[in-house]
Amino acid sequence: xxxxxxxxxxxxxxxxxxxxxxxxxxxxxxxxxxxxxxxxxxxxxxxxxxxxxxxxxxxxxxxxxxxxxxxxxxxxxxxxxxxxxxxxxxxxxxxxxxxxxxxxxxxxxxxxxxxxxxxxxxxxxxxxxxxxxxxxxxxxxxxxxxxxxxxxxxxxxxxxxxxxxxxxxxxxxxxxxxxxxxxxxxxxxxxxxxxxxxxxxxxxxxxxxxxxxxxxxxxxxxxxxxxxxxxxxxxxxxxxxxxxxxxxxxxxxxxxxxxxxxxxxxxxxxxxxxxxxxxxxxxxxxxxxxxxxxxxxxxxxxxxxxxxxxxxxxxxxxxxxxxxxxxxxxxxxxxxxxxxxxxxxxxxxxxxxxxxxxxxxxxxxxxxxxxxxxxxxxxxxxxxxxxxxxxxxxxxxxxxxxxxxxxxxxxxxxxxxxxxxxxxxxxxxxxxxxxxxxxxxxxxxxxxxxxxxxxxxxxxxxxxxxxxxxxxxxxxxxxxxxxxxxxxxxxxxxxxxxxxxxxxxxxxxxxxxxxxxxxxxxxxxxxxxxxxxxxxxxxxxxxxxxxxxxxxxxxxxxxxxxxxxxxxxxxxxxxxxxxxxxxxxxxxxxxxxxxxxxxxxxxxxxxxxxxxxxxxxxxxxxxxxxxxxxxxxxxxxxxxxxxxxxxxxxxxxxxxxxxxxxxxxxxxxxxxxxxxxxxxxxxxxxxxxxxxxxxxxxxxxxxxxxxxxxxxxx
Numbered sequence: 001x002x003x004x005x006x007x008x009x010x011x012x013x014x015x016x017x018x019x020x021x022x023x024x025x026x027x028x029x030x031x032x033x034x035x036x037x038x039x040x041x042x043x044x045x046x047x048x049x050x051x052x053x054x055x056x057x058x059x060x061x062x063x064x065x066x067x068x069x070x071x072x073x074x075x076x077x078x079x080x081x082x083x084x085x086x087x088x089x090x091x092x093x094x095x096x097x098x099x100x101x102x103x104x105x106x107x108x109x110x111x112x113x114x115x116x117x118x119x120x121x122x123x124x125x126x127x128x129x130x131x132x133x134x135x136x137x138x139x140x141x142x143x144x145x146x147x148x149x150x151x152x153x154x155x156x157x158x159x160x161x162x163x164x165x166x167x168x169x170x171x172x173x174x175x176x177x178x179x180x181x182x183x184x185x186x187x188x189x190x191x192x193x194x195x196x197x198x199x200x201x202x203x204x205x206x207x208x209x210x211x212x213x214x215x216x217x218x219x220x221x222x223x224x225x226x227x228x229x230x231x232x233x234x235x236x237x238x239x240x241x242x243x244x245x246x247x248x249x250x251x252x253x254x255x256x257x258x259x260x261x262x263x264x265x266x267x268x269x270x271x272x273x274x275x276x277x278x279x280x281x282x283x284x285x286x287x288x289x290x291x292x293x294x295x296x297x298x299x300x301x302x303x304x305x306x307x308x309x310x311x312x313x314x315x316x317x318x319x320x321x322x323x324x325x326x327x328x329x330x331x332x333x334x335x336x337x338x339x340x341x342x343x344x345x346x347x348x349x350x351x352x353x354x355x356x357x358x359x360x361x362x363x364x365x366x367x368x369x370x371x372x373x374x375x376x377x378x379x380x381x382x383x384x385x386x387x388x389x390x391x392x393x394x395x396x397x398x399x400x401x402x403x404x405x406x407x408x409x410x411x412x413x414x415x416x417x418x419x420x421x422x423x424x425x426x427x428x429x430x431x432x433x434x435x436x437x438x439x440x441x442x443x444x445x446x447x448x449x450x451x452x453x454x455x456x457x458x459x460x461x462x463x464x465x466x467x468x469x470x471x472x473x474x475x476x477x478x479x480x481x482x483x484x485x486x487x488x489x490x491x492x493x494x495x496x497x498x499x500x501x502x503x504x505x506x507x508x509x510x511x512x513x514x515x516x517x518x519x520x521x522x523x524x525x526x527x528x529x530x531x532x533x534x535x536x537x538x539x540x541x542x543x544x545x546x547x548x549x550x551x552x553x554x555x556x557x558x559x560x561x562x563x564x565x566x567x568x569x570x571x572x573x574x575x576x577x578x579x580x581x582x583x584x585x586x587x588x589x590x591x592x593x594x595x596x597x598x599x600x601x602x603x604x605x606x607x608x609x610x611x612x613x614x615x616x617x618x619x620x621x622x623x624x625x626x627x628x629x630x631x632x633x634x635x636x637x638x639x640x641x642x643x644x645x646x647x648x649x650x651x652x653x654x655x656x657x658x659x660x661x662x663x664x665x666x667x668x669x670x671x672x673x674x675x676x677x678x679x680x681x682x683x684x685x686x687x688x689x690x691x692x693x694x695x696x697x698x699x700x701x702x703x704x705x706x707x708x709x710x711x712x713x714x
Contacts, residue, residue: 044097045128045200047074047109051092052150052230070113072149074098077106077125077188080178089113103131104185108157108173111149120234123157123173124149127189127199151231152196152323155331158235159195159379160188162337194378196326221553222560224649225567225616226533228258229324229656232680235334239681239698245664245672247339249600251593253413253612254328254372254658255619256364257321258537260299264314264493266512267527268292271484271491275476285475288550295531298541300499300508308370310363313508317364317371319540324656325368329375331679336662337380343608344382353608355383358390360614361408368656369407369613386608396432397424411435412592415585416442416571416617438585445581446570450637454575458565458640460522467558468525471551475528484524491518525551529559537655561643564650568641571620572648573634583624590625594711597663597702601671619657626659627685628677652678664699671702684708 049072071086072094084098089111096109109124124147147153161171164187170177179188189199241247272289275281281288303309303316310316317325333340346353357373359365377384389407396402397420404410410423411432418439425436445451458464472481483489493512500507518524528550535547551559568574574582589612596610623631630652635641641648660676672693675682681698684691684705691704706713 044099045107045130046095046097047126048095048146049093049109049111049124049149050146051089051111051113051122052148052152070111070119072096072109072111075108075110075173076101077108077172077177077179078102080174080176083107086112100128100130104129106172106179106185106188109147109149110173120237122149122151122154122234123171124153125157125160125172125188125192125197127185127192129185129189129199129201147198151234152327155231155235155327155334156192156195156197158334159330160191160197162334163191163195164188195330196323196375222556223533223536223654224560224563224651225620225653225655226258226537227651227654228320228536228539229328229654229678231328231331232678233676235331238335239674241664241674242672242693242697242699244666245670245699246666247336247662248605248665248671249597249607249609249663250332250336250339250660251596251610251612251663252332252658252660253589253593253614253619253622254325254368255614255616255653255656256317256362256368257324257371258318258655259316259321259364260302260314260318260538260541261530261534262315263513264296264299264510265527265530266296266495266497267491267493267517268531269296270494271489271518271524271527274489274491275480278477278480280477280480282475282477284549288475291545291547291550292531294542294545295535295538295547296497297499298538300497300510301501301506302538302541304501304506304508308374309367313510315362315364317367318538320537321364321368321655322371325371326375328656328658328679329372330379332660333376333379340376340380340383340608343386344380346608347382347386351606352386353605355387355609355611356390356607357387357611357613358407358409358412359612360414360618361404361410362414362615365413365613365615366408369611372611372613395430397422398426399424412588413612413614413618415439415588416615416621432588435585435588438581438587441579442581442585445579448578450575450578451569454637454640455565455569459562460520463558464522464562465520467555468521471525471528471555471559472521474552475550481521484518485521487519490516491524492516525555525559526562529556529563532556532559533563560650564643564648565641567616567620567650567653568635568646568648571617573624573632576634576636578637583621586618586621586625589618589622590709591711591714593661594706594709595714597661597671597673598706598713600663600665601669601702616653616657619659620653622659623653623657623677626675627687628682630677632685663702672699673702673705674698674700 069092070089072089073082073086074084074096075081076083078101083101084096087094087096105128107126107128109126111122111124113120113122126147157171157173164180164183166172166177166180172179192199269289269292272292275285276289299314301312302314302318303312306319306322343353343355355376357369359369373387377387390409392403392406393409394401394403410418415435416439418436423436425433427433469481480489492515494514496509496511498507498509518527532547532551535542535545548556571582596607599607620631631648633646633648635646639645657678660679662674662676664672664674675684683698684700685708688700688705688708691700691708693699693701
């Protein structure tokens, strides 16, 4: 998503401050806000904003050369009345200035986004507290802050509205809808943070966004599988189930949320240090070192002081990733609130319906599941006793079994990297035997001569070197670049580094993994590109650091292509003539989805939902196995996968990517399945069109669907 244009009055700059709040109910104190003091002089607030990337894409589809794609209006949620004139959204951005009714005001920004003949509404909840600002003394000032409006912010408004007890379908910001009289400003502020939102307050000289901030991510368009998550459809636009059908089951598999580097990376730093010692830095290159160091520090200290994470440091969820997990979990509940109320009611019955969760066991996947399920509980606390992990696996590795923790299944959710030391299966009758052998076949395929030659032919092409050179020439002198090119200089992921948190209470010492990672110009550019793509996922920790200045769009696009080459050939549809093991290894996951619905079909309702948390190496093959349009097109060996001949893009499988099935039944026991991909209603593979309940429907007859996928009930 593009970074914000900062247009503060008096050049006041927004900063982000994180705070932790208990997930308590938004309880009213019985005292209304009518007693909140008003300012003695006019208090103007300037809010600049941008549309979330997915929403901006919706608008850009139809506006063509027209730059304005909608309007934004500020509404006083205490009265339900507009307090600003409508401001145009221009190229996905807007600026709005208005007078606050009181020092503590609850404002909702209402964005009306045009898409053809349809107008979509997106809301942003902004509790604003300027009680300790100079304006309380009668000064007339303007303060500015910047926010992001879209599906995520709108889901927060919907959650808060429901928690406040507003009628179903009524949301803060809508005409005539206002905060209940018994709710205080403090209630709304706490409630906003509870559901992943933020509030605005005056700091020592500026406005501060506080809470689980919906921060704009750094301007980076070409981020492939590291793209931060954006839901692809508004909750309010989902198709209604056919008459007589109601939800009976839900299941999902989700890639972990946004993260930092999977391991600590010091290679660009060692390269930059040598260039600095040689006096070989350009003016832009001189700036690079501080930003690389900042990212290294943020990686080493990641998640210090954050509750609910398994570990700190490299490989773990960023705050943005935590937000993504919470928001997707919240929207699952919002999509099926009545159904989850029924599941919750079953807890006192003789046959309670469990909500199972399971992960790969890798921290970032496990923690994604933890924040996802906590969001479900925050929305409906009665679900808590029903949310349980899957049973522990105890029989592996064969011969030396070691029990894993409950809620972990590597066969199901880490099938790309099974190993004899942890997962050995020797009995062909074992239900995991095929998955284990497929994993070994897959790992062998990654080393196959044809695959290696195909990738190397692209990754080391003259075009790749030319783009790498274009990146490096902006940062280093030609003599330094020549030394990398001719092998005089190589750089490794080496060194031991110590970082201390800003509060001085936590210190992390990290030893880099070793090895020579920069042996060519292409290696050097790819290492820098890895920082480019991770920066948006670390937007909160890095205070929205913009790494795009170091890699122009033309080169970023090409380096993204090189990254997609690896993902496409190794995890996706790949080479047409080669073994389909790159995606058939996900058969276990497809079987698991079908087996769960088979149980529902047989009347076994013990599972109300199954929630799975995994990685790109599983999501991409699974999407290919399903035959999704974004995933399914292979490339003949005689040609190369390119952006021109194939629509496959790694950004479709970014952080938080997910597949969800909602299952419905009617009185006669007929089952229908609706699939969502990244929360957008999505068709099953074209060969299954005859399974649609009706022409053009997103609901599929389950019996016909499993026949289409040749599934045999287990």
